Amino acid sequence: MSAKPLAPAIEGWHTMQVKPHLIGSQCTECGTYFFPKQNDYCRNPHCNSTNFREVELSRTGKVWSYTNACYKPPAPFVAADPFVPYAIAGVQLETEQMVILGQVIEGLTVDDLKVGMPMELVLEALHETDDDIKVTWKWQPLTQ
Template sequence: MTERDTMNELANTAALREPCVPGLFSEEEGARLHGARCTCCNTPYFPRVATCRNPACEESKIVPCTFGGEGRLWSYSVADFPPPLPHRYDKPFVPYAIGVVDLDSGLRVVGQMVDPVEVMRVGARVRLVIEPIHHEDGKAFTSWKFKLL
């Protein structure tokens, strides 16, 4: 095991995991995205919004809610080259798939895919997870991702 591997393994323990942007998601009670829903027109939102943005909605009634669980891969792309800042990634860069997923709760959301590009297929069932996207200063910075079922 290299020093780097050891560091990464340490970082994967809960104490050293840190969300890449605070407040957007959590993993303590399972992987959840912190969003909202309008109880008038049932539109889901992530991240949270202050008022409903559906032009057909009669009255904005936004309540906080969380999203997680399973969904279906609507389509995907691949980052064959590293995106520019403010994206951060572990070196050497490994191409990853980016999914657009329709969660069963009615939210279409983008996120990195955990599994390698070669096994991706449109229509696959997936599950929301929280996983590291890069390591820095002995910490694992996490984000939401999707894992093939």
């Protein structure tokens, strides 16, 4: 990897520290969480709120399900050449009671995963541009 600066692949969706958090929002009236952020209308059918606070979501959870990508996805995905398959996990956050999809860190395969397995959020490169390295959230097995 080059010495280019790191930049988020999608601006404002996660913090950039070593132990990162996804940035979501929470309805100030009913407590429903949203990721990506929702700041305009609450989707809880029992709530008419238009007020939200920005929150950092839990950075650990348990595997809801998992798979991998054996073939290169189409654009806007930017693939390495040659394409390197990667694992994918949906992880259930306990406090927020929601499942969030993401790639699993490089080097792990589906054989390393199991439904219910504890996972944590990290940042890893998604692709490189002329100016910087675009990073995004990925899941890895929780290390105590």
